[in-house]
Every structure is written in structure tokens, then in C-alpha cells.
Amino acid sequence: MQPKYLLALAGLFLFNLSYGFQSKAKLTGFVTDAKTGESIPGATVRLVDTSLGNITNDAGFYTIENITPATYSVQVSFVGYETVIKYGVVIRSGGIPDVNFQLKEAISELDEVVVIANPFEKIEETPLSIQKLSREEIATYPGGNNDIAKVVQSLPGVGGSVGGFRNDVIIRGGAPNENVYYLDGIEIPNINHFATQGSAGGPVGLLNVSFFEGVTLSTSAFGAQYDNVLSGVLQFDQRRGNARDFKTNIRVGSSETALTFEGPLFKKENEDSNTSFIVSVRRSYLQLLFELIGLPILPDYWDYQYKLTHKLDDYNELLITGVGSIDDFRVNELDEFDEEQQATQDQVPIIKQQTNTIGISWKNRFKDGTGFMTTTLSNNRLENDFRQFTDNINQTGLFLQNVSVESETKLRYNYTKFLDQWTISGGLSLQNVNYENETIDLVNNFQYDGDINFFRYGFFGQANKRLWDDRLSLSLGVRFDANTFTNDGDNLLETFSPRISAAYTFDAQRKWSVNASLGRYFKIPPYTILGFTNNAGAFANQNAEYIRSDHAVLGLEYLVTPSARFTLEGFYKKYDNYPVSITDSVSLANLGGDFSVLGNEPIASVGLGRTLGVEFLYQKKFTKNYYLIAAYTFYKSEFTAFDPDVYLPSSWDSRHLLSLTGGYQFGNNWEISGRMRYLGRTPFAPVDREATLANYPAIIRDFSQIGAERLDTFNQIDLRIDKKWNYANWTLNVFLEIQNVLGSDIPEEPEFGLARDADGMVLSPRGLVQIMGIDNSSVLPSIGIVIDF
Structure with a gap:
């Protein structure tokens, strides 16, 4: 036709x-x-x-x-x-x-x-630096492509890796692995496919936005129940499955198809069921599109997510939830030679990953209404097969391998009691950690099999109180953490983690308020660091210390209307005991933003760091047919290596971060929304061309020169147009999303490859050349369909 x-x-x-x-x-x-x-x-x-x-x-x-x-x-x-x-x-x-x-x-x-x-809800222990998104805001976010990690990158103080095919969440100049993620109170290690072990990130999110009741991001003040966090806590609240009727959501986007199904179990006629479920599965077809247009990489993935809720009685409830993924990242043989695609094909790793998290929670509400307690048992597992070859097509010439299994089994208990205007909570956590690793690193001459099994445990307490007709709220918290592996890990006093926060409303109309927090937080180094074994067979990093971060934040908030606010915040973070690579003499705070493995090397816990800045936000909820979020953050992020007096800019020190997001609804269920992001010039470590030529396709960087060069500024505008049709018992939503509407050039680091002739044959003698003239200013349109019934 x-x-x-x-x-x-x-x-x-x-x-x-x-x-x-x-x-x-x-x-x-x-x-x-x-x-x-x-x-x-x-x-x-x-x-x-x-x-x-x-x-x-x-x-x-x-x-x-x-x-x-x-x-x-x-x-x-x-x-x-x-x-x-x-x-x-x-x-x-x-x-x-x-x-x-x-x-x-x-x-x-x-x-x-x-x-x-206040529609911009505060939490006593986190009265500032907190953002909440509803499920509708998440599902229709412009440029988000139904990917929660991309949506989060538009929030105040949150950036991502520039120019890369990645979903890193960079909060106020902190490294990607300084954040923790919770799904209905159950910790999950990562929210992306093809995750960088020891760090975070990846090209595509693995959580289905159709599940979410809402998302809460805390960026500088954290409750004492959260351990192992230095920069941010992301809490994903999943909605319950429908207890009355079966419902289905089908979503077809530019890179995947998702099916979500929910409903009651064991339902009696004309009664709500005590048991409900919601389950989804997603399948990528990105690999098919990439193969069709001849790109050198083929990212292929599945993921699944589920939640089962059972009401035992009016005061007791069980919740079972889980999420997992199956990832396969491989290369595609090129039909014709292209120097950029050839370099990509040479240098990307071959990755096979499987992740799975499952947890069961029991919540018991006291019959007298004075409190509740929650007990959670969970397990998360990552199987990572990461390899790099001199010949990726035939998978020969192995020079880097990390085949590992990382597993955590966690028991958490939380007790909360309400006493007049006081809320008292406390609890404990116990974790069994198992990490097995087979590493071959011919570039740095490491080859070992590692296997560690140990326990982590912690205790916390928190007290919140509201005073003076609810005008003043105070929160005091303390936490201790320990482990049975590191040399000084069982000394609870070494991780004494106090925190205090306060919020005061000046006027009876509750328009003006001042918020402040001060706290100390700790994080155990990644298991890739702890499990590293030197060539003598000893755990070389068993003397690693907990990374420490001290936060001080002061903010002012003004409610312009019941649905709009201004906020202004100043923040300061000071780091101590940061791991520094003995091999490359660089703080690991600068690493983790690529598709490698972070931490398989000897380190010393001697690094220092500091991040300071100021952040402005205007936010208007959806009223009068439109919503708007405008945020600007100025910050400075820098870390030391072995010399405590020499601070160098971090890899995330972009200085300026500006985001504008808004949407307008017309009649007849039409909506247009847009997002603009601006990121200042980001530092990077230049390539050591001589060392890279000797070890190609491994790319060797000169970290002593980090900050000497910076990328150009990043600026991108995304648009989304939605149209909904409502029929008897079903709804159709068709959307058009256009990323990089103005065709802005996305900044990228200089790329290098071997010198080749016009047919792609390597010239002799071998030489390393910079690949010029790469055009990455493409406008990327995509169409999506969402059906609900």
C-alpha cells in the first residue's frame, strides 16, 4: 500500500x-x-x-x-x-x-x-532538601521516556553523566554510588540495567513507573533508619494492587514494551479482597533497532516487578515485593567501516548481568493507636559477567574479566511509638554479605579469585517533636554501624553518626519557614574494594575505613500560594576516609561513571573531599491548567588523593545546574510539556595516549590532570505532547516525545582509536588517533502508546 x-x-x-x-x-x-x-x-x-x-x-x-x-x-x-x-x-x-x-x-x-x-510535604528528620513526585508527574515527565532515573535527573541539585549513554544520579557533586534506593522500605542496590558494579548507573532504568504511588528524594538530610548513604536517599512507594477489580496497563515506547496486571486474590462477592497483587514484565527491542540501523552495540534486557499485599486483620499486614532483570550487552559486526563506530566496537565491554531483589515485610499497628512496628527480611543478588577482549567480535584476546556474584541477606526491625507530640523510633539491622569474584586484569597485572563472607549490623534511634502550636519541629537521631570483615569494623564508636534537624514557621499563615539540618553519615566501601585480593592471595584492602561525610544545610521557604513555593538553600559537605587508588593516585569519588567495574584494585582510605553550594527552587503544582518547576544550583566539588593539601575538581564539578520543567493542558485532553537542562563545564581526566596505545583497546587516563580540561556546557530541550481518549472502561494515551528539540551538540570527551585505512585495516606501525567530526546533535523523536483498562 x-x-x-x-x-x-x-x-x-x-x-x-x-x-x-x-x-x-x-x-x-x-x-x-x-x-x-x-x-x-x-x-x-x-x-x-x-x-x-x-x-x-x-x-x-x-x-x-x-x-x-x-x-x-x-x-x-x-x-x-x-x-x-x-x-x-x-x-x-x-x-x-x-x-x-x-x-x-x-x-x-x-x-x-x-x-x-502544605502540599510540599516535609518530614521532621528531613525538613529540607526533599522532593516528592506523584505517579502522574512521573509518567508524563517530558524527556523521561518512562525512566525514573532520567526523571530524577531533572530535580533540584541532581545531574547525570554528560554525553554518555548512562543514567547516573549525581547529587550535589557526590559520586553515583553515594546514594541508596528503597522500594517500599526494601533496599535495592541499583535502579538501572547494565549497572556498574561497585558504583551505580547504567543506560536504562529497570523500575516500571506504572507501579509507583510516588517517589521521594532526600538530598542532604537522612533519617537514622537509613545506612550506607552519603548523598541521597530515593524512596519508591509502590501502589497496592486493586482489591476489587482486575486492571491492565499496556505501554509501548521507543525502546520497550511493558505489561502491568493487577487485581484481587481470593475475592468474595461484593467484598474487597484481603489479598491483592500487581505484577509487570518489560521487554526491550532496542537491540533490534540498533541492529537494523547498524550501530555497534546491542543492549538487550528483560525486567520484572511484583508486589503482593495481604491483610491479616485490621492491625497486621504482610507485603511481598520484588524486582529483577536479565541483561545482555554485546557488539554488532559492522557492515561497513566507520572510525567512530569501530572505536566503540573495540572498546565497549561484553556484559551479562542478572539481578534479583525479593523482600517480605510485616507491619503491625498497635491496637491502641500509639505506634507500630515493621520487620523486613530481604535478599538482593547481582550476577555480573564483565569481559573485555582485544577482538570483541570473536571474543578473543581477553585482557579484563570480572565474573562475580554479590549477595546480601538483610533483616531490619523498626519500632515507632507516639507519645503526645513526640514520635520515638528505633531499630536494628543485620546483614549477611557474600561476594565471590574471579578477576583477570592484564593491564594492571592482577589475577585472583576472591571470596568473602561477613556480617554487617547497625542500630539507630530517632526522636521527633512538634512545639508551639506546630510552628516548630525538632528531630534528633543517632546511628551506629559495624562489620566483621574490616580491621576496625567492629568498633561502633568509629561510626557514631548523630544528626539534628529543625524547622520553624514564622507566621500564622504558615507561609514563611526556615529549615536546617546538621549530620554525620557513613558508608562502607563497595564489596569490589573489600574483596580485592593481591597477587600474594591476601585481602589487600581489609584495612579500609568507613567513608565519612558531614552535612550542614540551611534553607528558607516561602509559600506564594497554596500550590506554589520558593526555596533557597545553602549546603556544605565534608568528606573523610575516601578510598584513593594506589594504582592511579586518584580518589574513587571521581570514578564509577563508565561501563567498567569500580574498586578491583588496592586502595588507601586517606582521601578528603568537600562540596559546597547554593540552590534556588520555584515550584508550582498543577493548577489553572499548568505546572512549573524552575531550579538552579551552583556548587563546587573537589577531592584530594594522597596529598591532603591538594584539592582537585571532581569529575562531577560542573558548577552550574539549571533545569526548567513545565506543562500546559488544553481542552479535549491535549497536553504539552517541556524540559530544559543546562549543565556547566564538567571536568574530565584526559587520555594518556602513550599508555593507551600500549594497552589498546584499554583506555588509560592521566588522573593527575583531572580538571585541566573541561567539556563544553551541556544544554538540551525536550518536548512531549500527549493526547488521551476515554471510552467505556478503557483509555488510550498517545504521546510524541522529542528529545534535543534544538539539535544542540551534546558535549563528549575526545575519543581515540587505532589509525586505520579506508577499509578499516590497522596501519603499521600502530598509532593512536583522535576521532574527529563526530556529530551528536541529533533530534530524537519517539512515539508511545499507553492503554489502561
């Missing part, structure tokens, strides 16, 4: 869709007490600026019917509680999840005063 007829049919199809019957929709959900989890019957739920609403029943459940599909603000109120408004709630005819609310008790001297909760 000729193209013109295809276009005509497509136009006719869209015409019919746009003029089809638009069904009415309904909104459901639960309203509970934010502290106790108790249901709140009789709460009023209404759609703002409409006459639609309802009252919650005895179970705290509400239903609002006959809603015209659109985006609304939803308000919930009840006597004695702060009124809560959720902005930007998309209501559609098919597959909409429950929209749940947690209300906090209102503390006011005047009973008739209506207190509106």
Missing part, C-alpha cells in the same frame, strides 16, 4: 477516535490517619471547583462517580485534621488506580480554624 494511503487511514483512525464517545469516570480511594494508619470514616472528599464529592464509609473508602475525564485538584477534609489537597490528579475512564490520602491531626488553639496542609 502506498504511503499516502497509509497516512489517510491513520488520519481517519485518529479522527474517529477524537470524535468517539467519551465515557464518564469514577474516582476511588481510602482516607486514613497519617500516624496510626486507622481508617477515617465520614471524611469529605470533593473535586475542587466542581459540585462532585462524597463521604468516606466505615472503612475510610470513598467513591465519586459521573466525572468528566480530565485533570483535577482533589480535597479531603475532616474535623480535627489538616485539610489535604492533591493537585494534578488525572481521572480517566479506564484503569485509574485508587487515589489515597493520609491526614495529619491539626494542632490549633482555635477549633474553627481550617488548617490547609
Whole structure:
């Protein structure tokens, strides 16, 4: 069939869709007490600026019917509680999840005063440097491509690796492995496919955004329950599966297809089930596209995710959740010679990875409503087969290998008690660590088999209190961590980790507030470091120390309207005991942003570091048909190696980070959104051309010159256009996403390869040449389809 007829049919199809019957929709959900989890019957739920609403029943459940599909603000109120408004709630005819609310008790001297909760929710132990995203904000983020790691990179103070095919999360100048990730309170080691072992990152996220109730990012102040964190905590809250009906979500994007299915188990007629599930599987077809257009790499992956919730009774609940991936990164034989693609084919690793995390949690709420306790048992496992060859096509000439299995089994216990205006919590964690490693590194003359098995344990306590008619909140916390492997690891006093935070609201209208935090945090070095064995068969890094980071943050917040705010924050981070590579004389804080393995080498815990900066944010929730986030961060990040007096810029010292994100909704369910990101000139370590030629295709860098050269500034604008059609019991969403709309040149480090003739044959004698004229300013359009029913 000729193209013109295809276009005509497509136009006719869209015409019919746009003029089809638009069904009415309904909104459901639960309203509970934010502290106790108790249901709140009789709460009023209404759609703002409409006459639609309802009252919650005895179970705290509400239903609002006959809603015209659109985006609304939803308000919930009840006597004695702060009124809560959720902005930007998309209501559609098919597959909409429950929209749940947690209300906090209102503390006011005047009973008739209506207190509106701050929509930019704070946590007592983290009153500043915190961002929350709803599931709708995540799913429709421009330039995010349904990838949570890319979405997070647009938040204030968060950047990514520049110019690379990666998803690193760089928070306020800290290394990628300084962050921790939690899925419903269960720690997961990484959120990306093809992860860099010992660090983080990877080209594609492995979490399905269809699961999320919301995401919370803390970037400078952390509760004492979190261990092993230096820069950021990302908490992913997954929604429960529907306990009444079966629902399906199908998403087809530019690189993958995802299927999500949810519903009740063991359901009795006309009753909500006590057991519900939600499960998804995603499959990449990126490798097929890359092979079709002749690119030198073929990234292939699967991932899966699930959550099972079972209500034992009114006070006890079990939750089972898990996530995993199967990754295969290989090369594609080129049809014709291209010097850039040939260099990529030469230098990329061959990677096969499998990851799996599974956990079970039991939450027990006390019958008198004075607290709860949570017990979690989980296991995460990474199998990594990483190899580099002199001939990647035939996989011959092995010169670097890391075949390893990394496993953690964790038991966590948390007890929380409410005493008047105090909230007291405490707990412990116990982990068994097993790390097996077979390494061949012919470049640095290391070859060993390592196997370590040891325990990590920790204790924490936290106390929060609200004072002066809820105008002042205080939080004090302390944590201790230890392990049975490192030489001084069982000394709890060495990891004494205190933290304090406070927030004060100046005026009765609660528009102006000042927030501050001060804390000390520790992280055990990666297992790739601890498991390194020298050629004599000894664990060379058993004397490694916990990395220490001291944080001080001060911020001011002003609520312009109930849905908009300004914030201004200053922050300072000071590092100690950072691992320094004995081989390359560089702080490992500068590494981890490539597709290698971080830490398989001897180190010394002598590095220092410091990061300081200021951050400005304006944020407006979705009202009057648009939302807007504008954030600017200026920071300076630098680290030492063996000389404590010589600070060099870190690999993440971009100095300037600017992001603008916004969206506008037109009539008839059309929406346009955009994102602009600007990153200052980022330092890099130049290639040591002589050493690289001697070891090619291994790339050797001169880390003594880090900061002597910087990349050009990074600037990219992404657009997204969405159109939704609502029909009886199902919804269709078609979106067009255009990345790098202006065709900006993406800065990249100079690339080198062997000198070759026009046919791709290596010239003799061998020489190393810089590859010139690479054009990476492409505009990248993609189309996606989302179906809910």
C-alpha cells in the first residue's frame, strides 16, 4: 500500500477516535490517619471547583462517580485534621488506580480554624532538601521516556553523566554510588540495567513507573533508619494492587514494551479482597533497532516487578515485593567501516548481568493507636559477567574479566511509638554479605579469585517533636554501624553518626519557614574494594575505613500560594576516609561513571573531599491548567588523593545546574510539556595516549590532570505532547516525545582509536588517533502508546 494511503487511514483512525464517545469516570480511594494508619470514616472528599464529592464509609473508602475525564485538584477534609489537597490528579475512564490520602491531626488553639496542609510535604528528620513526585508527574515527565532515573535527573541539585549513554544520579557533586534506593522500605542496590558494579548507573532504568504511588528524594538530610548513604536517599512507594477489580496497563515506547496486571486474590462477592497483587514484565527491542540501523552495540534486557499485599486483620499486614532483570550487552559486526563506530566496537565491554531483589515485610499497628512496628527480611543478588577482549567480535584476546556474584541477606526491625507530640523510633539491622569474584586484569597485572563472607549490623534511634502550636519541629537521631570483615569494623564508636534537624514557621499563615539540618553519615566501601585480593592471595584492602561525610544545610521557604513555593538553600559537605587508588593516585569519588567495574584494585582510605553550594527552587503544582518547576544550583566539588593539601575538581564539578520543567493542558485532553537542562563545564581526566596505545583497546587516563580540561556546557530541550481518549472502561494515551528539540551538540570527551585505512585495516606501525567530526546533535523523536483498562 502506498504511503499516502497509509497516512489517510491513520488520519481517519485518529479522527474517529477524537470524535468517539467519551465515557464518564469514577474516582476511588481510602482516607486514613497519617500516624496510626486507622481508617477515617465520614471524611469529605470533593473535586475542587466542581459540585462532585462524597463521604468516606466505615472503612475510610470513598467513591465519586459521573466525572468528566480530565485533570483535577482533589480535597479531603475532616474535623480535627489538616485539610489535604492533591493537585494534578488525572481521572480517566479506564484503569485509574485508587487515589489515597493520609491526614495529619491539626494542632490549633482555635477549633474553627481550617488548617490547609502544605502540599510540599516535609518530614521532621528531613525538613529540607526533599522532593516528592506523584505517579502522574512521573509518567508524563517530558524527556523521561518512562525512566525514573532520567526523571530524577531533572530535580533540584541532581545531574547525570554528560554525553554518555548512562543514567547516573549525581547529587550535589557526590559520586553515583553515594546514594541508596528503597522500594517500599526494601533496599535495592541499583535502579538501572547494565549497572556498574561497585558504583551505580547504567543506560536504562529497570523500575516500571506504572507501579509507583510516588517517589521521594532526600538530598542532604537522612533519617537514622537509613545506612550506607552519603548523598541521597530515593524512596519508591509502590501502589497496592486493586482489591476489587482486575486492571491492565499496556505501554509501548521507543525502546520497550511493558505489561502491568493487577487485581484481587481470593475475592468474595461484593467484598474487597484481603489479598491483592500487581505484577509487570518489560521487554526491550532496542537491540533490534540498533541492529537494523547498524550501530555497534546491542543492549538487550528483560525486567520484572511484583508486589503482593495481604491483610491479616485490621492491625497486621504482610507485603511481598520484588524486582529483577536479565541483561545482555554485546557488539554488532559492522557492515561497513566507520572510525567512530569501530572505536566503540573495540572498546565497549561484553556484559551479562542478572539481578534479583525479593523482600517480605510485616507491619503491625498497635491496637491502641500509639505506634507500630515493621520487620523486613530481604535478599538482593547481582550476577555480573564483565569481559573485555582485544577482538570483541570473536571474543578473543581477553585482557579484563570480572565474573562475580554479590549477595546480601538483610533483616531490619523498626519500632515507632507516639507519645503526645513526640514520635520515638528505633531499630536494628543485620546483614549477611557474600561476594565471590574471579578477576583477570592484564593491564594492571592482577589475577585472583576472591571470596568473602561477613556480617554487617547497625542500630539507630530517632526522636521527633512538634512545639508551639506546630510552628516548630525538632528531630534528633543517632546511628551506629559495624562489620566483621574490616580491621576496625567492629568498633561502633568509629561510626557514631548523630544528626539534628529543625524547622520553624514564622507566621500564622504558615507561609514563611526556615529549615536546617546538621549530620554525620557513613558508608562502607563497595564489596569490589573489600574483596580485592593481591597477587600474594591476601585481602589487600581489609584495612579500609568507613567513608565519612558531614552535612550542614540551611534553607528558607516561602509559600506564594497554596500550590506554589520558593526555596533557597545553602549546603556544605565534608568528606573523610575516601578510598584513593594506589594504582592511579586518584580518589574513587571521581570514578564509577563508565561501563567498567569500580574498586578491583588496592586502595588507601586517606582521601578528603568537600562540596559546597547554593540552590534556588520555584515550584508550582498543577493548577489553572499548568505546572512549573524552575531550579538552579551552583556548587563546587573537589577531592584530594594522597596529598591532603591538594584539592582537585571532581569529575562531577560542573558548577552550574539549571533545569526548567513545565506543562500546559488544553481542552479535549491535549497536553504539552517541556524540559530544559543546562549543565556547566564538567571536568574530565584526559587520555594518556602513550599508555593507551600500549594497552589498546584499554583506555588509560592521566588522573593527575583531572580538571585541566573541561567539556563544553551541556544544554538540551525536550518536548512531549500527549493526547488521551476515554471510552467505556478503557483509555488510550498517545504521546510524541522529542528529545534535543534544538539539535544542540551534546558535549563528549575526545575519543581515540587505532589509525586505520579506508577499509578499516590497522596501519603499521600502530598509532593512536583522535576521532574527529563526530556529530551528536541529533533530534530524537519517539512515539508511545499507553492503554489502561
